[in-house]
Amino acid sequence: MLGVLLLGVLAPAGLGISALAQLLSRGSQCVEHECFALFQRRSNFLDASRACESLQGHLMTVRSSVAADVISLLLSDNSGMNSRPWIGLKLPQGCSDPGHFDPLRGFQWVTGDNQTSYSRWARPIDQAAPLCGPLCVTVSTATNAAPGEPAWEEQQCETEADGFLCEFHFTTSCRPLAVDPRDLEAAHISSTYNTPFGVSGTDFQTLPVGSSVEVKPLGLELVCKAQPGTSEGHWSREATGAWNCNVENGGCEYLCNQSKGEPRCHCPMDTNLQADGRSCIKPVAKPCNEVCEHFCVKHDPIKPDEFTCMCETGYKLAADQHKCEDVDDCAQEPNPCPQVCVNTKGGFECRCFDGYELVDGECVELLDPCYGSDCEYQCQPVNATEYRCICAEGFKPKPEDPHRCEMFCSASSCPADCDPNSPDFCLCPEGFILDEGYICVDIDECSQGECLHSECRNLPGSYECICGPDTALAGQVSKDCDPPTAVNELEEGGSGEPPVSPTPGSPTGPPSTKPVHSGVLIGISIASLSLVVALLALLCHLRKKQGAARAELEYKCASPAKEVVLQHVRTDRTLQKF
DSSP: TTEEEOOOOOOOOOOGGGGGTOOOOEEEEEEEEEEEEEEEEEEOOHHHHHHHHHHHEEEOOSHHHHHHHHHHHHHHGGGGGOOOOOOEEEEEEEEEEESSTTTTTEEEEEESSSOSSSOBSSSSSTTTTOHHHHHHHHHSSSSSSTSSEEEEEETTTTTTTEEEEEEEOOEEOOOOBBOTSSHHHTTOOEEEOOOSSSSSSOOSOEETTOEEEEEGGGEEEEEOOOOOOOOOOOEEEEEOOOOTTBBBGGGGGSSSEEESSEEEEEEEEEEEEESSSSSSSOOOOHHHHHHSSSSEEOTTTTTTOOOOEETTTTEEEOOTTEEEEEOOOOGGOSSSSSSEEEEEETTTEEEEEOOOOHHHHHTOOOOTTTTOOSSEEEEEEEESEEEEEOOOOEEEEEESSSTSSSEEOSEEEOOOOTTTEEEEEEEOTEEEEETOOOTTEEGGGGGGGGGGTSSSEETTTTEEOOOTSSTTTTOOSSSSSSSSHHHHHHHTTSSTOOOOOTTTTTSSSOOOOOOOOHHHHHHHHHHHHHHHHHHHHHHHHHHHHHHHHHHHGGOOOOOOHHHHHHHHHHHHHHHHHH
């Protein structure tokens, strides 16, 4: 009837949802790519809608007489049910005159639209009173409004109906399994089909894509599949090769042969059997350099089809004589490596056990990483190949030469490094001075005016200046807040500043020279001579008191500024004793 394909009465469907555990399918039919199913379960409109959605569908829409015929067939096959099932038609909340609306009288499908070419209300429009939603619709054949056709009746949505109709849409479908009737054994083959929306049965005219079938006598399970862009599906399975040739031609695209017991698919002479063992494809002639994975060797330039494929070193031809597969070099005898062999694509790598290293193809035991090191004090291994130099207490590695050590003190005073054979010969770190014979005391450079016009901060063995606002490096930390380059820039104007022009009227050029009185020259000479004599006497006194330790300290003072500071400290302490 108008392409309606009767699918028959179906068995209960297991949905796997606890709320729908007792959902019972009373029948199902398909029209082209639409399938409809009648379910028996007392439920209100909302529960029925959710049940259909859980099966990847929705409540049925009746947009044409074809859909109405489907409902008639489903209800006639279940005359004992006496149900008025829900369909997917609902009036939103509110009141209105039904005479002013389209054939749906203001109702809408659950799909959100009101498109239809068919309507069949139980009450004529002239007898219909104003309606107030929300209202929902059931269908029934037990009315006099439309004999032989199911009529639509408005119901309160909270009312419980005996069942509901679901609709499912599919893009492609398969015919039931084709069984060869000439075979007596095949005539007794029965199949059980299962649809994607949870109903099953044995009597089908068509099934949507995704349906499965079980042929129990043969232990065969197939699935309805479709290639992208096609509208007709076919029965297939994951396993390769043909199945019983009496069922769907064994799945073969061309010919199925079971004369030798095991079914096999065959293709025409100009085609090749595909990897699935059932479909055929016509080969396309390709140049040999496209057929061979690595190299192609032609035997005759006039005959391009006659060639041989070859592989690179470390590979061998595969069974198809076209592709190349790796040779496991590590499986060869004897093993190409002395200890551990790791196979790679086209080659292999030799490795050694822990504690060994590969040298000229042999695994040799690792040497102590400190062997041959030039550490001044002591060598400490870091790992199997690296080491580091460490220094004795009171010393640290030199930053510019980490293999050598230099004295180091992080406090204001530290014990001196004295020669045990010559106790008077002691050394102090840079920036410290020997005091009380065996103690190195930090030199307070800040007390010597190192940071002129800036804040000075004394550090163990050093100092730093926080440059003032009137210095070239204002706000920075440095040992010289007026370096020569910065001073030159300031003198030259710096940063594009124009040079300061002399004040008008002020004298320019070198100062004028005037003769110096001879008495002044004699006084300056006498004062200078007295100062030299005093300094010589002071140095002799210090030499006798400190001995060799004081002389050795001179190499620690790397800059002229520190020599002056050291000299001042010595002079102050000598004068205090006098």
